Amino acid sequence: MNQNPRLAQNQSRSIVKQQGSFSGWFDKWQVNSHFQPIYSIALQRVVGYEGLMRVNDNGRAISPLVAFASCNSIDETLKLDRLSRALHLLNFKSVQSRGQWIFLNLRGEEICQRNLDPSDLVEQLARHGYQPRQIVLEILEDLILDDQLLIEFVANYKAAGFIVAIDDFGAGYSNFDRIWKLNPNIVKLDRCMIASAVEENRARRIFSRLISLVRETESLVLIEGIETQDEALLAMDSEADMVQGYYFAKPNSMDEVRDCDALMSFKRLGNKLNHQKASQDLQYQSKVKVYESLLSHCANMLQLGVGFKESCQHLIKKQGCSCVYMLNQEGFQVTTTLKGIAAEATDTHYQPFADNEGINWARREYFSKAISAMGKVYISQPYLALPDVAMNVTISLAFSAKGQSYVLCCDVDYKYLEVADEQSTLPTDLGVDLDLGNMLLG
Structure with a gap:
């Protein structure tokens, strides 16, 4: 043997x-x-x-x-x-x-x-x-x-x-x-x-x-x-x-x-972790809520016939905004990409990805989830976004205008959402009613 x-x-x-x-x-x-x-x-x-x-x-x-x-x-x-x-x-x-x-x-x-x-x-x-x-x-x-x-x-x-x-x-x-x-x-x-x-x-x-x-x-x-x-x-x-x-x-x-000291540590850690996560979630949701309101405002303006760039002027100036763009009901990008204040200069190593107009994003969840739930804001998980090759979260919203369906997308710098900062507030000069229940026109 x-x-x-x-x-x-x-x-x-x-x-x-x-x-x-x-x-x-x-x-x-x-x-x-x-x-x-x-x-x-x-x-x-x-x-x-x-x-x-x-x-x-x-x-x-x-x-x-x-x-x-x-x-x-x-x-x-x-x-x-x-x-x-x-x-x-x-x-x-x-x-x-x-x-x-x-x-x-x-x-x-x-x-x-x-x-x-x-x-x-x-x-x-x-x-x-x-x-x-x-x-x-x-x-x-x-x-x-x-x-x-x-x-x-x-x-x-x-x-x-x-x-x-x-x-x-x-x-x-x-x-x-x-x-x-x-x-x-x-x-x-x-x-x-x-x-x-x-x-x-x-x-x-x-x-x-x-x-x-x-x-x-x-x-x-x-x-x-x-x-x-x-x-x-x-x-x-x-x-x-x-x-x-x-x-x-x-x-x-x-x-x-x-073992008893370690078991007490688990209880203390659990309490601290719950408090920490609750604080982080509150901060995260507070920032995201502002973006939800701004995105809904943009969609409302587009439904009223206002131009894409003008409709998104407040959104692209919001802290953390990387870019804004719009897709049709098949997932093709039908607008240019508006750069936000958080957008970094595109690395020339990734130049082939720079021109996104006409690109199809139908495989992305921020498109498929939004288009299947018209009028509801979808928030993606963090992912590596093109063309900046940066970690972003995409907040998207599907709406109808002139008999066609569109998905409005805003990429937000994930580092901004992660880091705690001053209380986020809504702009006061949007010029429209911000009642989210009545934001989108039927």
Whole structure:
């Protein structure tokens, strides 16, 4: 029978029990287990613990990276790696009955031909009182160059009942191609992703959508490395399933891990997030409401026979307005594009997109949604708009004039809608009644 990643076998002489917990010896180093809780955002409770190796040399802490780098051969590396997993399993038994997962890191050197059969590992776990469904094998892909071997390994271990997690997505070797091929149970997002999302608007816009996309591959998402309140709030506002990091709980020995403080943090974060979102939504809706009124006014003027440019003069002067244009009932643009005060000079790299008159926008939701609900304002999701290649929101309204249907569209700079500013107010010199109920002529 093929040999597998050994968890406790041949390590008994290196492991001792002291003061209720197990520690091991590797050469002159003392090796211990620490555990970091992993929390479900929805359930707001611990669903697992990641086993983390701690190395001590006569009272001096040694980084696990340094410890592995100090090994003189692959055999030594694997012995140290297996010793750490054996310790994690022995020390985790005190909470095993709670039904939580234990996350075990599996180095790339273990993903090899001789370990493709999981049956030995299943037997070893059974001797220690574990079942595969309790174990999350966290695969570190940095040294795995054979994709087919990795695919076969993951498939075999999943079939045997193990949970498989891919670590450090967004950094190193992890990418969507491997997720599609491996179909892991869990994808762990590297800390660099949430750190960037907190600091940069563009990364923040992508972050939640990226999580949604990963979940559509039928993998759960775990955000690791959360260290600040802003990162925790962003994680909770996403569709991520689990979180892990120093903000919630630092790694510690199993008998010293405390969950109650983190659970209180979830409640505080939830209250703060609700307040924050309510404030942002109010600000956003306040700005959008002004645009709805101005757009309705423009449509009313057009129905009265006023020219396109004159009808839109107040709209294009509104803060945040990028441009205004009009489509016919088939989605073709029938007017020139009026630039608003928020319009940026078109990047000459995108010159082929500059002339939009006559272009068909029927595939855009801001056309299809508006034309199917005449007289109702539609507000799009943020998207990359042409020709400015900028993030915009399109506010559109379908109306009838001279027996024809049209869709009036206004692109608004999304950065303006995102950022809180002074209270938005309606212009007072529109010259028409702004009763929205009677705005559009029948």
